[in-house]
Amino acid sequence: MTGRDLYQDMIMSHNKKPRNFKKLEDATHIAHGVNPLCGDDFYIYLKVNEDNIIEDIGFDGSGCAISKSSGSLLTSSIIGKHISDASELKDCFIELITSDNSTEESKQKLGKLTIFEGVKDYPIRVKCATLVWRALESALESKVGETTEISTE
Amino acid sequence: MTGRDLYQDMIMSHNKKPRNFKKLEDATHIAHGVNPLCGDDFYIYLKVNEDNIIEDIGFDGSGCAISKSSGSLLTSSIIGKHISDASELKDCFIELITSDNSTEESKQKLGKLTIFEGVKDYPIRVKCATLVWRALESALESKVGETTEISTE
Amino acid sequence: MNNESIVKQFPVIEKEGLHYLDSAATCQKPNCVIDAMTNFYKEEYATVHRGIYDLSQKSTIKYNNVRRQIKDFIGAKSEKEVIFTRGATEAINLVANGFAAFISEGDEIVVTETEHHANLLPWQKIAKQKKAKLIVIPILDSGDLILDNIDKIINQNTKIIAIQHVSNVLGTIHPIETIIKKAHSIGAKVLIDACQSVSHIPINVMSLDCDFLCFSGHKCYGPTGIGVLYGKEELLNKMEPYQLGGDMIRTVTFEESTFAELPMKFEAGTPPIVEVIGLGEAINFIKKIGLEKISSIEKELLEYALKEFKKIKTLKVIGDTKNKTGVISFTLENAHPHDIGTLCDSFGVAIRAGHHCSQTTMQHYNVAATARASFACYNTKKDIDKLVEALLYIEEMFE
Amino acid sequence: MNNESIVKQFPVIEKEGLHYLDSAATCQKPNCVIDAMTNFYKEEYATVHRGIYDLSQKSTIKYNNVRRQIKDFIGAKSEKEVIFTRGATEAINLVANGFAAFISEGDEIVVTETEHHANLLPWQKIAKQKKAKLIVIPILDSGDLILDNIDKIINQNTKIIAIQHVSNVLGTIHPIETIIKKAHSIGAKVLIDACQSVSHIPINVMSLDCDFLCFSGHKCYGPTGIGVLYGKEELLNKMEPYQLGGDMIRTVTFEESTFAELPMKFEAGTPPIVEVIGLGEAINFIKKIGLEKISSIEKELLEYALKEFKKIKTLKVIGDTKNKTGVISFTLENAHPHDIGTLCDSFGVAIRAGHHCSQTTMQHYNVAATARASFACYNTKKDIDKLVEALLYIEEMFE
Ligand SMILES: Cc1ncc(COP(=O)(O)O)c(C=O)c1O
């Protein structure tokens, strides 16, 4: 495949109109992710309730089409989910684009997120696709009220 | 030519029985020359009289056959000469083995010293052949009673 | 443009379908450079300086010849002023490390707003260590330095000015002659980072009268792993050695060591022998074509590209000075530079996207990154045509 | 000895009439190493880390693969612990520079009496700077370390022990396991200079448990301009970066910069890309033959040489330990080592003469210089026969 095939319609549309592209004023968990190489720079905001359900989610910042659409699809995939399910999805996603070990089962879980699979062939862009996911990981591990910082290099 | 041709009989004989291989107790000029790469290490002693004639000369120390025989031939070539003649001979010698510009006239002045011409093809050994000459140069430029230090690198 | 005969000498450039426009990052190598190294490894390889056998002596002679070649190429006074390093980064770190001894609290070190990190961070570190001030010459949006205040910026407290000859992001050619004169008028020294100029513009360190100058081999058609530091003999003599080890000593005991003369004093350890041989051949290559010819090819490419870029409505060139080399940074209104980079690649066009190791330049223009196309003597208008085709496609794709 | 198939892979060694016995200075390169670099330059050359185009990404992948290869080769825990340097000299300077922060007045730094200048001078400098003491482990005339006093030498004040694995002058293999254990028992760190062992003896940094280890590419069948520093992650993390510049930063502003993670933190500037590729192939070469095989070839050569040397009455071997690699220093009663060197060359025999960058070893034996023959896996008994023929000739010539 060539780089062009990466930019499928769904990615282009999420880039243009990212879902949940907002700051949550009442977030319980916030993380800030930067990719110093590209300058991609995003915040992710989670509102997790007492039952550990992600009640609301938002992200904002700036970055390339891959990072932004990946963030957008992330938010719409985990909103309303239990944080352990979100965390599992995150693992599946990272495995999908950083290894050759992704199982069929895992791909089924990922659903439309598998459109990012092709990024695997572009090692430098892998960091774009995983940036918001790494921020999610950090947010889920953080204490309530804390803002964590991550950087992909 | 090969390295073997360097070691002509005259060089071997001067190496074995260096002439004027002695310390002069009443030297007017002394210089110490070392070649840190090989460990060649020689002193040269001059006794220059009021008429600027090199009345006596000696050298001692240790080094390879090339440096020692060159020192030996140096001493026997300049003993009894005026220091300006010694200095001229030194220039001719250094030119002979460090450049391609040595003239016939200069070679005639050098006489048997031209056996060192082949050293030119062995850049690392040039420093051996010139070591005592460089020390001579330094001694001639020094003040009476002073010991100068030179190092070829 | 008439550079077919040059193009043919570059095996990577000759590859079908590849349009290499990232020469400001690193240059492709002509066959003569690659072959010189291959042949050296296959026929003549031995260590330098120390072997008394024939192979090593020949190796040493060839190695030293390159030093002479570089001395001539940059117009240095003596071979002692030419130090081989592993690249420009090491050269600058070496100077900063050695020059630190001459810097005290309150002194000022001057850089430009568009320095490469390699010529900023070592000075930032020294400034912190010595409680000196790091002073910045700002730029206009054109990329040109603002020199109105130069008498304030370069003043009695200034000890050294570390300045790029040409910006690797914008291609701006800085008026280093003016700055060197100004610096010397108050007794400050000047280091020129010539990474982006040495294979594009003729340079003569003696007529420039700069105190230090450095460049990397891999950006001037030479191999990786090699760079050059030029320094005035008198200054280099005053500076402490940088790395310590073999080949740079005179005598060693456990109590005390003494160091060799220039240039060896700054060349500890087994040098990058084969890289030096390759660099010599790269200098030959440049001399054979001639820097005038190289620079005229690149100028023509630059003008053509700027003209063609007008066809792309949402494209913005960053830094529009007239005084520049064949380096163009640009953005598209709706596409992120990294997307531009990946998509250009799908057209076979290799451009760079990112901060180009100069985040302060990005900060000036308030962008996270730019896309950059840069030219060398082996590029052709076809490369630019393909780039424009790709950019038009991308523009449409991102509307 | 059965190494014909190895010999055939080395173009310089195959040269008619050449007997290369200076591998302790630098190794010849097999075709596979030379070709890997040539092909890379001709087909795949591009910068690493930063290019988002295909060529650069492939280049980056290949480059990173070598890091993994080296991690496996030396048995490191993580690729973060493998730093590319331009050689062992730079690696040691890097460690000394970074470790200096942990050394205070009165502390002790331990080296051996036979260190290469590269592993002595950087420590001598730090000791002076920090008013620490440089303590020397002496040797017996056999070349073996005197360890009777080890409990005094390595004591509560000891901060680091910088020690060669194998002496480049004598070939002595030092009992580094013992020293590392002793050092760790009192909390000191250990740097192993593995220049003379890595291509001769299997090494595993994890089972050795050394804190740092370094070697040069050119002494292990690889190219010039490349070396490796291994360091425990935890220690490297605590150390300040060495050189500053591109690729080793996270964020940069004029006020403040932050640095990248390991290993990038210690790799400022465009790395020696092609040299890394060449080194990877050299490691492949060593692995394919196997260090056991290499070491058995060299052992056989060593034994044969020592036996044959008995024919030369005035020859004295310097350092007669049983525990050594294929390195023999020797003198002739009446001929100076430099004369031996030049005359051996006239027989096509390339040996080394001089102080071998270890003047303190010369001082121990009270000689200005020695002649040295050293072996690699491509040598044969014929090389030794020719050396002996030359030495007999020289002995007679000097009576
Ligand atoms: C034992 C030892 N240590 C260090 C070095 C220095 O290596 P390099 O000159 O490649 O930096 C050498 C070789 O010269 C050596 O033999």
Ligand SMILES: Cc1ncc(COP(=O)(O)O)c(C=O)c1O
């Ligand atoms: C202007 C400038 N300075 C310094 C450097 C650093 O050179 P290197 O990475 O080869 O050490 C570069 C290139 O990366 C550059 O473009």
